[in-house]
Amino acid sequence: MKIHEYQAKELLAQYGVPVQKGAVAYKPREVRRLVEKMELPRVVLKAQVHAGGRGKAGGIKVADTAIEAEELAGKMFGMKLVTPQTGSEGKIVRRILVTEAADIARELYAGIVLDRSRRELVFMVSQAGGVEIEKVAEEHPEQIIKEYIDRAAGLQAFQARRLAFALDLTGPLFRPAVQLFLDLYKAYIACDATLLEINPLVVTPDQKLLALDVKFNIDDNALFRHPEIQAMRDTGEEEPLEVEASKSNLNYIKLDGNVGCMVNGAGLAMATMDIIKLAGAEPANFLDVGGGATAETVENGFRIILSDKHVQAILINIFGGIVRCDRVARGVIEAAKKTGIRIPVVVRLAGTNAEEAAVLLEESGMNFGVAKDLAEAARLVVAALHSA
Amino acid sequence: MSILVDRKTRVVVQGITGGEGSFHARQMIEYGTQVVAGVTPGKGGQLFDGMVPIYDTVTAAVRGTKADAAIAFVPAPFAADAVMEAADAGVRLVVCITEGIPMNDMLRVTEYLAKKPTRLIGPNCPGIITPGGCKLGIMPGFIHKPGKVGVISRSGTLTYEAVGQLTGLGLGQSTCIGIGGDPIVGTTFVDALELFEADKKTEAVVMIGEIGGAAEEEAARFIEEKMTKPVVSFISGQTAPPGRRMGHAGAIIAGGKGTAAEKMAALEAAGVAVCTSPADIGRMVKKILEARKHMEE
Numbered sequence: 001m002k003i004h005e006y007q008a009k010e011l012l013a014q015y016g017v018p019v020q021k022g023a024v025a026y027k028p029r030e031v032r033r034l035v036e037k038m039e040l041p042r043v044v045l046k047a048q049v050h051a052g053g054r055g056k057a058g059g060i061k062v063a064d065t066a067i068e069a070e071e072l073a074g075k076m077f078g079m080k081l082v083t084p085q086t087g088s089e090g091k092i093v094r095r096i097l098v099t100e101a102a103d104i105a106r107e108l109y110a111g112i113v114l115d116r117s118r119r120e121l122v123f124m125v126s127q128a129g130g131v132e133i134e135k136v137a138e139e140h141p142e143q144i145i146k147e148y149i150d151r152a153a154g155l156q157a158f159q160a161r162r163l164a165f166a167l168d169l170t171g172p173l174f175r176p177a178v179q180l181f182l183d184l185y186k187a188y189i190a191c192d193a194t195l196l197e198i199n200p201l202v203v204t205p206d207q208k209l210l211a212l213d214v215k216f217n218i219d220d221n222a223l224f225r226h227p228e229i230q231a232m233r234d235t236g237e238e239e240p241l242e243v244e245a246s247k248s249n250l251n252y253i254k255l256d257g258n259v260g261c262m263v264n265g266a267g268l269a270m271a272t273m274d275i276i277k278l279a280g281a282e283p284a285n286f287l288d289v290g291g292g293a294t295a296e297t298v299e300n301g302f303r304i305i306l307s308d309k310h311v312q313a314i315l316i317n318i319f320g321g322i323v324r325c326d327r328v329a330r331g332v333i334e335a336a337k338k339t340g341i342r343i344p345v346v347v348r349l350a351g352t353n354a355e356e357a358a359v360l361l362e363e364s365g366m367n368f369g370v371a372k373d374l375a376e377a378a379r380l381v382v383a384a385l386h387s388a
Numbered sequence: 389m390s391i392l393v394d395r396k397t398r399v400v401v402q403g404i405t406g407g408e409g410s411f412h413a414r415q416m417i418e419y420g421t422q423v424v425a426g427v428t429p430g431k432g433g434q435l436f437d438g439m440v441p442i443y444d445t446v447t448a449a450v451r452g453t454k455a456d457a458a459i460a461f462v463p464a465p466f467a468a469d470a471v472m473e474a475a476d477a478g479v480r481l482v483v484c485i486t487e488g489i490p491m492n493d494m495l496r497v498t499e500y501l502a503k504k505p506t507r508l509i510g511p512n513c514p515g516i517i518t519p520g521g522c523k524l525g526i527m528p529g530f531i532h533k534p535g536k537v538g539v540i541s542r543s544g545t546l547t548y549e550a551v552g553q554l555t556g557l558g559l560g561q562s563t564c565i566g567i568g569g570d571p572i573v574g575t576t577f578v579d580a581l582e583l584f585e586a587d588k589k590t591e592a593v594v595m596i597g598e599i600g601g602a603a604e605e606e607a608a609r610f611i612e613e614k615m616t617k618p619v620v621s622f623i624s625g626q627t628a629p630p631g632r633r634m635g636h637a638g639a640i641i642a643g644g645k646g647t648a649a650e651k652m653a654a655l656e657a658a659g660v661a662v663c664t665s666p667a668d669i670g671r672m673v674k675k676i677l678e679a680r681k682h683m684e685e
Contacts, residue, residue, distance in 0.1 A: 085631075114491060116571050116601040116638075119498045134643040151499035192492055221637065222490035224465055251635045255627075266569060266635025267543020267598055270624035271666035274648075277627045278665050286628070288635045319545040319552070321528035322415065350552060351528060374549065375667035 001218045004048040006097040007232045008216035015187040017180060017198075019211050022099030024048065028077060032070035034098045035063070042101040043069055047076055049091035050237040052132075052215070053083035059093065062101060069098065094236055102210055107200035108167050109133055110181065112149075112188045121149040121188070123181065125163050129200035155185040172207050180209055191229060192222030241307055248300040250289055257282025259381055260305035260314040264293050272317045272374070279378035281385055284311045293318050295331030302339045313344045315381040317374065320351025329357035333364045344369060344384035348377035390518035390563045391538070391583040391590075392481055392507070393457060397522045400425040400446060400455035400479070402462055402470050404436050408485070409461035412526050413440070416459075419529040421522050425449035446477035457481040459515065459524050467511060468493035475506035483524050484511035484574070488637075494572040501574065508574025512636065514544040514566035525566065527551075535560015537673055538584035540577055541596035542569050542603075542636070546624060546666065550594055553670025559677070562590040569636030571600070577607035585615050592618045592677055594669060595660070597651055599625035600639045604651035612658035618680065620672045621655050622663045623648045 003011075009019040021038060025031045035043050047059035054060055059081045063069035073096055082090035107130035115122045126144045128136045136143055145166040147159040160181040164170075169177035180201075188196045195217040202212045223230045235243045245252035251266065255273070259281045263269035266288045273283035285305060289297045298316075305311055318328050328349055336345060346369035349357045354372075361368045369384055371377035399416065403409035404426025413436065417423050425443055426436045432444030443449035446458060458474035460467060460482065467486040474482040489511050501508055509516055515525015519532035531548055533555045541547040547566055554561060565580050567573050577595060584590045593615075597604040604623060611619055626648040628634050630641040641647050652662045663672050 114495075114571060116603075117606060119495065119572050121495070137643070151495050189492065192490055194491060219491050221464060221488045222492065225490075253629075253632050253634065255629065263545075265543060265545030266639060267541070267546035267596070267624050268549055268666075270598060270628055270634055270639070271546050271549070271622070273628070274624060274626045275665055275667060283627055286632075286634055319548045321531070321545065321548055322526070350549070351531070373667065375665065378667075 001220050001223065001229075001233060002050040002237070003216055003218065003229070003232045004050070004095065004234060005046065005214055006048060006095070008214040009211065011191060011216065011229070012184075012187055012211060012214060015190070016183045017187065017211050018176075018209055020100040020102055022097055025073070025096050025098055026094065028070045028073040031073035031096060031098055032066045035066040035069045038098070038100070040100050044099050044101045045069060045072055045076060046097040046099060047081055047093040048095040048097055049081055049086070049093060050234070051081070051083050051085035051091055053085050054081060057081050057083040059083070091237065102202060102212060103205050104202045105205045106203040108203070109136075109197070109199045110184065110201045111195070111197040111199070112184060112193070113195050115148065118148060120151060123147045123149060123155060123159070123163060123185065125167055127167060129202075133197070133199060149185070154189070155182060157182065169203070173203065173209065176209050191216070192219045192226060193217060194219045241304055244307070245287070245304045248297070250287060250297065250300055250304060252304055253286040254308060255283050255285050257284045258310050258312045259385060260284045260287075260308065260311040261317065262287050262289055262298065262301045262305065262314065263317045264289050264319060268317065268319060272315065275374055275378040276315065276381065279382045281382045284308055293323060293328050293331065295334045298331045299335035299338055302335050302341060306339065306341070311343065313346070313381050313385045315377055316345065316347045317377060318349050320349055320354065323351070324353045325349040325351050325357035326353040326360060329360040333360065333366060336366050344381070346371055346377055346381040346384060348372070348374065390521060391587050392563065392565070393516055393518050393522040393524050395521045396422075397457050397524065398422050398424045398453065398455045399524060400427060400449045400453065400458045402427045402446065402458055402460040402474065404428055404440065404442060405431055406461055410436070412461060415526075415529070416523050419523040421524065424453040424455050446473045446479070450477045450479060455479060457483070457524060459483040459485065461485055464488035464490070468497045471497050471508060472500050475501055475504045479506060481507050481509065483509045483513070483515045485513065485515060485526055486510070487512040489570065491571060494570065498572060509565060510568040510574060512570045513568035513573070514547060516563065516565045518563045519561050527564070527566070531555055532564065533560040536562055536589055536591040538562050538587070538590040538593040539564035539596070540580040540584070540593065541566050542598050542638070543596060543624065546596055549666060550596055550622070550669045554594070554673060557670045557674050559670065559673055562587060569598070569638050571638040577603050578610045581607060581610055581615060581619070585617060590617065592620065592673055594673060595619055595621045597621065597623045598636065598639050599623070599628050599634065599641050599648050600636070600646040602646065605654045608654040608658040608660065611655070611660055618676045619660045620663065620669060620676060621660045622666050622669050623651045623655075624666065626664075
């Protein structure tokens with residue numbers, strides 16, 4: 001789960017990580033009151049959306065007075081922020097972080113992530129902060145310094161010291177830097193993160209460290225033990241159809257094509273998208289309805305897929321396995337009748353009682369295209385698309 | 389021959405009285421798997437379906453029945469504990485079906501297992517089956533057929549799809565392993581390839597990968613250096629957008645890495661027959677095995 005910058009900073013502050021004073025606002029008037037209350041000479045307004053690259057897109061503004069801040073916020077709220085990470089549709093600004101402006105002497109990078117191949121966490125730092133770390137990794141891999149973290153022992157002080165020295169954080173900065181790295185690790189573990197990035201980690205002219213921007217992703221699978229983080233979920237940042245689908249326990253991801261698909265199992269769902277593309281059309285979504293594929297899940301699946309107005313045909317691909325195909329077929333027929341589906345639907349059911357299922361579908365009077373295998377299913381749905 | 393499980397494998401089912409556990413224990417028994425014990429803390433001393441003894445702990449189950457493999461049907465918050473309990477009890481193999489185990493828990497499990505001889509398959513996987521011998525998982529047994537093709541996959545139903553194609557063409561399987569869709573899994577592609585390479589009965593291997601991570605690239609290196617048997621592969625997620633988790637926790641293109649195109653290129657360079665369409669997996673294996681036969685003649 002992604003959380004906002006202000007939420008990440010609130011969490012990190014609890015672990016002793018130095019962040020600027022700040023608070024979140026939902027309205028221009030609120031921004032003004034916050035600035036007045038904070039009594040700061042200069043503030044920064046930062047649009048809170050789940051995407052990076054905000055500065056260049058106009059999502060970060062500096063104000064010298066409370067009135068100026070209110071004016072700027074008035075323009076920022078409701079604006080559509082388009083950054084390289086939001087895609088062309090952009091993100092609407094609904095929350096603004098009002099924070100103290102910082103002077104910057106140096107911009108660094110610090111991050112913790114899982115190294116999947118080594119099955120270990122890795123702490124990465126770089127002197128090249130303030131730019132996309134993926135770009136640094138690609139163009140100047142030597143500028144990234146790594147410390148692999150022992151699974152049993154955790155990050156050790158000597159490793160934190162090595163990281164500090166690698167960043168030339170010496171003199172009065174040395175001890176705070178070592179402490180900061182240890183605190184970041186502590187926060188990562190305690191919050192069950194999957195990614196923690198401080199970019200940039202800045203050194204101020206008066207020799208202080210500050211986590212200026214933070215990306216903190218939390219493991220969805222661990223949210224059950226972090227109700228306070230779960231409460232930070234901002235569904236306004238998510239695709240509405242995906243939020244709707246998750247309420248019915250469906251795993252749905254919206255894509256740009258016009259062939260909707262409904263599949264059981266994530267791998268088969270991706271493979272079904274792939275074969276739709278190979279057959280000459282574009283998948284409209286990823287949808288995994290899980291193992292059961294009951295009438296109810298299929299019905300919910302239909303509703304979600306049909307809410308996407310680009311969808312012109314649907315391919316259902318269920319590998320029945322232990323679930324009997326005739327049952328799945330009855331579910332599909334019932335769901336199609338209930339939702340009053342008008343676009344072509346191609347069904348491919350494999351597994352126990354697949355033949356009985358095909359007969360049921362063909363005799364349903366619902367005009368399903370019935371396919372016996374994956375390749376035929378893709379061909380039929382693309383043909384249906386062109387004749388529609 | 390086969391790998392990891394066969395007719396002689398003695399299985400203990402963790403969570404045997406739960407909904408999933410009881411259903412699949414029955415399915416496994418029906419398939420012919422030797423389910424010798426079940427574990428549900430607090431229900432020790434009872435019998436499951438009047439025939440399988442239930443124990444309070446895996447240790448007691450192993451002591452009482454000489455079980456050498458475990459399968460865990462335990463909810464995600466408690467699954468890491470279940471895997472470690474099985475390892476502590478001394479089974480040589482533990483399969484974890486559970487989806488949704490926190491990553492930090494899996495790091496602990498990985499560390500714990502590093503000091504034990506126990507192999508973990510999964511989590512978030514359908515399990516392992518040696519057709520006609522032992523089904524230690526949730527896959528539909530009847531689609532399989534004993535034979536010579538090894539199957540390894542990060543997916544569940546897509547594995548069934550591939551197996552269905554193989555069986556439909558008359559090609560049986562030596563053993564099929566679902567290694568799981570999570571970022572951290574106990575048995576990797578390389579581990580499984582190594583076992584199939586050493587297995588006398590396996591003549592070819594099907595490897596089904598997907599976007600995310602670098603397990604396929606590591607497999608490609610292993611295949612190039614060590615494998616003498618032909619490998620056929622399909623990578624799902626060629627049309628998946630970057631930055632989105634496609635159902636499986638591990639299926640995500642992050643920072644531009646882990647794309648299907650990269651994986652397919654690495655495997656092709658290693659001499660693997662890579663299918664672009666998931667509908668071609670069975671036919672590709674058939675073609676390669678026939679070509680090999682011709683060469684030998």
